[in-house]
Amino acid sequence: MNKTLNQKAWFLVLPVLLLVAFSAVIPLMTVVNYSVQDTFGNNQFFWAGLEWFDELINDDRIWDALWRQLMFSAIILCIQVPLGVFVALNMPKKGFWASFCLVVMSLPLLVPWNVVGTIWQIFGRVDIGLLGYTLSSLGIDYNYTSDPLAAWITIIVMDVWHWTSLVALLAYAGLQSIPDAYYQAAKIDQASRWNVFRYIELPKMMGVLMIAILLRFMDSFMIYTEPFVVTGGGPGNSTTLLSIDLVKLALGQFDLGPAAAFSIMYYLVILTISYVFYTVMTNMDKKEG
Amino acid sequence: MAKITLDNLAHSYNPSPQSEDDFALKELNHVWADGEAYALLGSSGCGKSTLLNIISGLLTPSQGRILFDDVDVTQASTADRNIAQVFQFPVVYDTMTVRDNLAFPLKNRGASAQYIAQRVQQIGAMIGMEAELDKRARGLTADAKQKISLGRGMVREDVNALLFDEPLTVIDPHMKWELRTQLKSLHHEFGHTMIYVTHDQTEALTFADKVVVMYDGRVVQIGTPEELFEKPQHTFVGYFIGSPGMNVIPAQVENNIATVHGASVTLSQSYTSLNGKVELGVRPEFVSLTDGEGLPVKVRRVEDVGRHKIVRAELFGNDINIVESEGTSISPDMNRIVFDPAKVNIYVNDWLKEGEAA
Amino acid sequence: MADTTATASATLTKSRAAPRRRIKSSTIVMGLYLLFLMLPIYWLLNMSLKTNTEILNSFSLWPQNLTFDNYATILTDPAWYMGYVNSLIYVLLNTVISLAVALPAAYAFSRYTFLGDKHLFFWLLTNRMAPPAVFALPFFQLYSSVGLFDTHIAVALAHCLFNVPLAVWILEGFMRGVPKEIDETAYIDGYSFGKFFVKIFMPLISSGIGVAAFFCFMFSWVELLLSRTLTTVDAKPIAAIMTRTQGAAGIDWGVLAAAGVLTLVPGALVIYFVRNYIAKGFALGRV
Numbered sequence: 046m047n048k049t050l051n052q053k054a055w056f057l058v059l060p061v062l063l064l065v066a067f068s069a070v071i072p073l074m075t076v077v078n079y080s081v082q083d084t085f086g087n088n089q090f091f092w093a094g095l096e097w098f099d100e101l102i103n104d105d106r107i108w109d110a111l112w113r114q115l116m117f118s119a120i121i122l123c124i125q126v127p128l129g130v131f132v133a134l135n136m137p138k139k140g141f142w143a144s145f146c147l148v149v150m151s152l153p154l155l156v157p158w159n160v161v162g163t164i165w166q167i168f169g170r171v172d173i174g175l176l177g178y179t180l181s182s183l184g185i186d187y188n189y190t191s192d193p194l195a196a197w198i199t200i201i202v203m204d205v206w207h208w209t210s211l212v213a214l215l216a217y218a219g220l221q222s223i224p225d226a227y228y229q230a231a232k233i234d235q236a237s238r239w240n241v242f243r244y245i246e247l248p249k250m251m252g253v254l255m256i257a258i259l260l261r262f263m264d265s266f267m268i269y270t271e272p273f274v275v276t277g278g279g280p281g282n283s284t285t286l287l288s289i290d291l292v293k294l295a296l297g298q299f300d301l302g303p304a305a306a307f308s309i310m311y312y313l314v315i316l317t318i319s320y321v322f323y324t325v326m327t328n329m330d331k332k333e334g
Numbered sequence: 335m336a337k338i339t340l341d342n343l344a345h346s347y348n349p350s351p352q353s354e355d356d357f358a359l360k361e362l363n364h365v366w367a368d369g370e371a372y373a374l375l376g377s378s379g380c381g382k383s384t385l386l387n388i389i390s391g392l393l394t395p396s397q398g399r400i401l402f403d404d405v406d407v408t409q410a411s412t413a414d415r416n417i418a419q420v421f422q423f424p425v426v427y428d429t430m431t432v433r434d435n436l437a438f439p440l441k442n443r444g445a446s447a448q449y450i451a452q453r454v455q456q457i458g459a460m461i462g463m464e465a466e467l468d469k470r471a472r473g474l475t476a477d478a479k480q481k482i483s484l485g486r487g488m489v490r491e492d493v494n495a496l497l498f499d500e501p502l503t504v505i506d507p508h509m510k511w512e513l514r515t516q517l518k519s520l521h522h523e524f525g526h527t528m529i530y531v532t533h534d535q536t537e538a539l540t541f542a543d544k545v546v547v548m549y550d551g552r553v554v555q556i557g558t559p560e561e562l563f564e565k566p567q568h569t570f571v572g573y574f575i576g577s578p579g580m581n582v583i584p585a586q587v588e589n590n591i592a593t594v595h596g597a598s599v600t601l602s603q604s605y606t607s608l609n610g611k612v613e614l615g616v617r618p619e620f621v622s623l624t625d626g627e628g629l630p631v632k633v634r635r636v637e638d639v640g641r642h643k644i645v646r647a648e649l650f651g652n653d654i655n656i657v658e659s660e661g662t663s664i665s666p667d668m669n670r671i672v673f674d675p676a677k678v679n680i681y682v683n684d685w686l687k688e689g690e691a692a
Numbered sequence: 693m694a695d696t697t698a699t700a701s702a703t704l705t706k707s708r709a710a711p712r713r714r715i716k717s718s719t720i721v722m723g724l725y726l727l728f729l730m731l732p733i734y735w736l737l738n739m740s741l742k743t744n745t746e747i748l749n750s751f752s753l754w755p756q757n758l759t760f761d762n763y764a765t766i767l768t769d770p771a772w773y774m775g776y777v778n779s780l781i782y783v784l785l786n787t788v789i790s791l792a793v794a795l796p797a798a799y800a801f802s803r804y805t806f807l808g809d810k811h812l813f814f815w816l817l818t819n820r821m822a823p824p825a826v827f828a829l830p831f832f833q834l835y836s837s838v839g840l841f842d843t844h845i846a847v848a849l850a851h852c853l854f855n856v857p858l859a860v861w862i863l864e865g866f867m868r869g870v871p872k873e874i875d876e877t878a879y880i881d882g883y884s885f886g887k888f889f890v891k892i893f894m895p896l897i898s899s900g901i902g903v904a905a906f907f908c909f910m911f912s913w914v915e916l917l918l919s920r921t922l923t924t925v926d927a928k929p930i931a932a933i934m935t936r937t938q939g940a941a942g943i944d945w946g947v948l949a950a951a952g953v954l955t956l957v958p959g960a961l962v963i964y965f966v967r968n969y970i971a972k973g974f975a976l977g978r979v
Contacts (some may be wrong), residue, residue, distance in 0.1 A: 048805045057800035058795040058812065061856060069819050069852045072830030132725050135718035147970040149726050152733070155959025157931045159916045160952045167739065168732045173747055173945065175735045178754045206732065211974075218975035229392050230425040232412040234439040234486065244427040244438075255977060267823035270916045288825035288917075295829045296921070300834050308826040323814070 063253065079305035097306035109282065109316070110290040117286055118265045121204045125261060128205065129212025130250070134242070136217055150210040162274025165203040169275070189276060193283035200272040200284055207271065208261060215257040219250035243315075255326045261318065266315055287311055336402040336494040336527060338366040338389065343398035345384055351396070358384045360551045361398070366544075368403075368526040371518070372556075373542035375532060381551040382531045383499060384575070389529065390497050391415050402494050418487040419497040423504060424479035426473040426486075432463055435471055436485050443490070453489060460516065461485040477505045485511065488520065495527040502537065514541055535575050547571045563617070564677065569684045570616050578644060578655040581621065585614040587680055590689075595650040597629050602675040605691030610683040618644070618657040620677035628670030636664055647671070731839065733956070740949035747945045762950035772951070775930030777914065778844065780958065782927065785848035787908040789857040798863035799889070803872065813860075820857040827853060828921045833920055833954065844927045847919045851912045859904040866900025903973040906966055913959065930955055 080097055101107055132150075137143040156164070169189050171177040180187040189199040223245065231241045269288035272278070278285035278293070285293075291311060296305035345359040354360060355575035357502070359381040366372055374382040387393040388400060391412035399408045407415050418439070427435050436454045445453075458464045461481040461651065466474070471482060480501065487496060498517075502510045518541060521528055532538050538545050539559045547555045547570070549561065554568040555561075572580030586593045591605040592614050599614070623633070623645060631647040631654060645656040656671060658664065680687045739747055740762050741755040744978065750756070766772040800806070801813055831850050832841075840846040874896070878888040894901065920932040930951065937948040 046477050050806070051804040052806050054800035054804035054806040054809075057796040061797040061816065061860060062812075064789075064793050064849075064852055065819055065856060067814065068831075068849055069822065069827075072827050072834055074920070075833060118895055132721070135721040135725075137718075137722070143971075144967050146722060146726065148967050149729060151963045151970055152956070152960060153729055155910055155913065155956070155963060157914045157916060157955050159931045159934065161957050163934065163948065163952050164732045164736050167945070167949065168735050172741070173751070175731065175753075177752055177775050195843065206729065210720040210729070214970065216973040218973075221971055222975065224423070226421040226423060226424075229390075229419070230413070230421065230483075230486075232392070232419065233390065233419050235413045235442040236438070237442070240442070244429060248427075248429045263821050267821075269823075269824070269825050288823055291823075291825045292828065295825075301829070304829065308823075311823055312821075312826055315823065316818055317816070319821045323817070 046094060076305045076308050079301045080309055083302050092150065097302045097309070101303060101306050101310065106282075106290070110285055110287050112285040113283075113285065114266060117201070117268070118262055119207070120201055121265050122258065122261060124201070124205055125209045125212050126254070126258060129209050129257065130216045130254070132209065132213040132251075133216035133220055134246070136213070138221075147214070150213060154211055154251060155205050156207075158270035159274050161203065161207050162271040165206070165271075166275045169199050175297055191280055196276045196280060196284050200275055203275065204265065204268070208264070212254075212257045215253040216250050219253040220246060223249050255322070259322045259326065262290075262322065263315065263319060266318075336618070337368040337404070337496060338495060338527065338529075339351075339399075339401040339404070340364045340366075341399040341401060343388065343400060345388060345393065345397075347394045357396075358551055359388070359395075362455060362553055364553065364556065366527070366529075368447050369517060369527055370543045371528040371530065371541060372544045373530045373538035374534060375535060375538040375545050375574070375649065376548035377533055378413045380548040386419075386497055386499055386529065386531050389495070390417055390419050392599050401475070416490075416493055417495045417497060418493045418502040420480075420483050420487040420499065422500045424476060424483050425588060426471040426474075426479045426482050431468050431470055432458070432482055433467040435482050436489050439490055453491075457489050460520070477509055480504050481513070481655055484517075491524065493526065495529060498528070498530040500532055501530075502532075503659050510537075517541065535577075539575070540616075545575075547574065549571060549574075565679065565686065566615065567686045568682050572617070572679075576617060576619075578657075580615050580617050581654050582681070583614045583616075583652060583654070585612055585650065585680075587612055587614070591679070592628060592678075599629070599673060599678070600675055600679070601678055601689070603680075603687040603691060604685060605680060608680070608682050608687065612683075613681045613684075615679040615681055615686075616673050618655040620674040621654070621656045621671050622674075623656055623658065623664060623668040624670050624672055625665070625668045626670065626672075628672040631669060631671050633664075633669065675679070736949050736952050739945060740953045742946060744944065744946050759946075763954075765947050766951055766954060771934060771936075775928060775933035776954065776958075778923070778927050779929040779931070779972055781920075782844040782851070782919065782929070784911040785844055786851045786855060786912040787905050788906045789848060790852055790859045791905060792972070793852075794856055794859035794863055794904065795894070795901075796889075798860045798867055799893070801846040801860065802864045812862075812904045816857040816860055818857075818929035820854050821947040822863075824854075824915065824917045828917055831918060832921050839905060841922065842924050842926050842928075846922045847927060847929070848912075850918045850922055851915060853918075855908045855911055858907055862904045862907060863897070863900055866903070870896050899969060899972065900967060902966065906962065906973060909962060910959070 079082060081094060083091060083096070136146050152200070153161070169177045169187075171181045171188055177187060177189075186192070187195050189196040227245050228241070267288055268286060269292065272284050272286060273289050273292075274286045277287045290302060291307050294307060295298050309317045340362045343359070343362045344357055347358045348356045351357055353641060361408065362385075374385060376382045380489060384393065388395050391407070391410060391414075395408065398517050399406050401407065402415065427438065430438070433454055436457050437450045440450045440453060454467070455464070458467050461484060463478065463481060463485070466478070471479065474482075479529060487498075505513060514537065517528075517530075520526075523613075530541055531536070539562075544556055545562055545614075546553055547568075549568065549570040555566065555571045557567075558564075562571055562575050566580060567576065569580070569582050575658060583594055585599075587601070587605050587608055588608065590601045592601055594600045623631075629649060631649045633645060633647045635646040637644040637646070640660075642660055643658045643662070643664070645658060649657060654671070680689065738754060741758055741760070743757060743759050743761070746752075746755070746757060801809060827850070835841045835846045835850075840849075870893070874892070875888065878892050883892065916929070916931045919929045923929065923932065934948060934951050937944040937951070963970070
């Protein structure tokens with residue numbers, strides 16, 4: 046659609062601007078402010094320059110958390126995107142069972158995040174949880190409170206449980222928009238199932254799939270509540286992701302300076318990666334139009 | 335290329351049809367000859383797309399059989415039927431180039447690379463897209479995409495039938511003419527059995543050897559364009575084909591005399607004991623205005639459409655159209671009409687009734 | 693004769709019934725996936741209907757001594773059930789605020805170009821990418837200093853941080869699908885902007901508004917870090933109250949599970965009401 050030039054449109058975006066300025070810009074300024082100062086309490090601040098940033102960059106703890114965070118996001122993307130697409134392809138197209146699947150699949154998305162954690166914390170417990178109990182009766186040594194690998198598997202399976210449906214629902218919406226004629230033409234052209242997927246379904250899903258990947262990347266990179274409830278970042282620091290580390294620093298130890306510097310760098314990393322996604326997405330939009 | 339036999343065929347979208355009204359397609363028995371071009375003509379919802387989808391195997395009929403060259407294919411899959419179909423809206427594989435799009439049906443059937451290359455080149459030339467062969471299909475205009483769909487339909491030489499489902503809807507008017515002519519010459523060249531669904535009578539009449547007119551889930555007539563024009567089997571065919579359509583006038587008929595509101599008309603055939611709704615059908619082309627003997631009319635308007643004139647008149651309160659050739663002059667005292675007796679048809683309950691020679 | 697007919701009809705029924713009896717692989721895939729989704733929730737429900745003794749001392753797939761005591765504990769104690777009320781209040785407040793400010797903004801982005809529009813749009817989206825953990829501490833200080841700490845509105849405003857950008861983005865997608873001619877016709881017919889927007893435009897994108905509301909509700913309802921940081925007593929969300937189950941005598945598993953089950957109810961209700969729009973809604977107006 047060609048839009049008209051109208052500077053008065055600024056009045057329409059003004060409410061959003063004020064609201065977001067209040068709830069984003071002011072807090073962000075506070076963070077920037079803290080990040081370059083030092084305090085010994087009593088509201089006395091001293092200029093610290095880039096000292097906190099310097100300290101942070103040389104701190105292995107942050108790098109470890111970042112590394113774990115990237116691992117986590119990469120693993121869940123690699124599982125959730127293909128699995129979500131696969132599930133979408135197998136969903137009934139219409140009728141009662143289609144609505145039934147949609148309703149059940151949406152359910153995990155509306156579970157409060159700490160309850161997601163609680164559900165899996167219980168489910169995985171060796172003494173009272175179905176999963177943990179079953180695994181240990183099968184003779185598998187599974188204990189997410191003491192074994193880092195088990196802890197990782199638990200939070201990944203939990204995230205797959207929690208969010209795969211989002212990818213599947215988006216992909217399903219993309220599939221629903223494909224006219225029947227495409228499938229009929231493919232039948233007539235004797236296209237194999239794989240070719241139907243490769244040349245019809247995947248291209249038509251690409252737009253929503255990019256949205257799904259962007260959303261999943263951002264949210265997985267910011268994840269806090271669910272793994273915190275299950276493992277508390279442990280055992281040791283093995284599941285301490287970036288947000289968990291930051292909250293420990295900011296609210297736990299009240300180290301305002303380092304926490305603020307941490308926040309800024311955290312935010313910048315997300316912005317940079319998201320910007321890359323966003324650029325790719327808009328470029329693809331242009332190609333389609 | 336194949337002969338297509340529709341044996342006792344009917345279809346209902348309702349799984350347990352109660353009455354005839356539940357059938358989108360009412361019982362059909364027809365044999366369509368090998369290598370002919372058929373057009374399925376009718377207004378929307380008349381069942382023509384249903385019939386096409388049954389032939390292509392996208393729908394399984396609720397009763398009856400369909401045979402290609404006497405082989406029952408009713409349960410065969412679309413791929414096994416070896417047909418090609420072009421849809422109303424362009425179906426192209428967006429991420430492929432035009433060349434790959436055209437090659438796709440051949441590749442899937444395992445044709446040799448050399449044959450594919452040569453055949454794609456040939457089809458590319460036929461649809462006038464040789465220059466764009468290596469472009470991606472995504473960025474092309476709707477009519478270019480539809481040309482690709484047409485090309486993909488024609489790329490296989492050994493198909494049993496080529497089906498078209500209103501393929502020219504999205505094409506520019508001048509391209510329409512060109513593509514239709516190409517399809518026709520293609521038909522002459524390769525002799526495919528072609529079935530072309532349309533609601534546009536010009537398209538049907540210019541394209542097809544035989545036109546299949548459908549109305550309310552029924553095939554009301556199969557015939558050459560001339561037959562449809564001169565002997566419409568059903569009043570619907572009379573209305574639907576021709577511009578303006580056939581005049582249908584309520585009448586009583588006894589022997590070779592038809593009585594219209596007390597005035598009598600002599601017919602070329604004679605009829606005895608007709609029961610039901612009796613009507614007299616005559617095309618505007620076979621009605622002429624006269625200042626002599628005839629049925630009285632009130633002329634309302636004369637439209638000059640170039641090649642001929644259309645006279646809109648009123649006959650005993652009913653509308654009647656008359657086509658006069660460009661050269662005739664129409665004077666105000668021409669207020670009577672006569673029919674060409676050989677071209678007057680008699681309909682009983684909407685179906686054509688053949689009489690005996692008078 | 694009768695025999696042949698019988699055989700013929702027998703073969704016919706057979707050939708018809710055969711494809712139905714064969715279970716399709718897609719059914720198996722969906723069955724397994726839905727089972728994977730439902731099992732943990734079932735386990736929570738199962739536990740909420742047991743006594744603590746039963747939970748800790750025996751392992752059973754369904755409650756042996758069915759009890760509703762855990763639910764009774766929650767529903768009779770204001771300290772418990774007010775948590776649900778608090779959560780619902782700030783979630784609804786947030787949904788209303790988000791939509792109210794996002795609607796005009798989305799209209800501006802979908803219809804007009806103006807100085808800095810693209811940058812503004814991207815900047816808005818960046819707020820959706822802001823980790824709540826980054827904002828927890830500054831929010832705490834900001835809302836304390838303006839005296840909004842521990843109020844519903846504080847949480848509602850805080851959640852606007854990620855919900856407003858999302859609402860603008862979703863609504864913009866739906867608005868782009870409405871032809872501009874409709875606006876122009878309405879202005880020619882003498883509608884003022886406000887009247888046109890409320891009377892004509894909003895009904896046209898009602899499904900978009902529904903989808904945006906759904907997502908605002910969802911993300912506000914499930915968030916805990918900010919809502920817990922910004923509240924202590926008066927506006928404390930249910931999710932935070934659930935930590936109460938951790939007493940001196942260990943965790944009260946039954947009540948914890950019951951509280952968890954009850955947090956699923958509003959979400960399940962919302963999903964039930966929008967079930968016919970879910971597929972369309974998740975396309976976010978962008979397909």
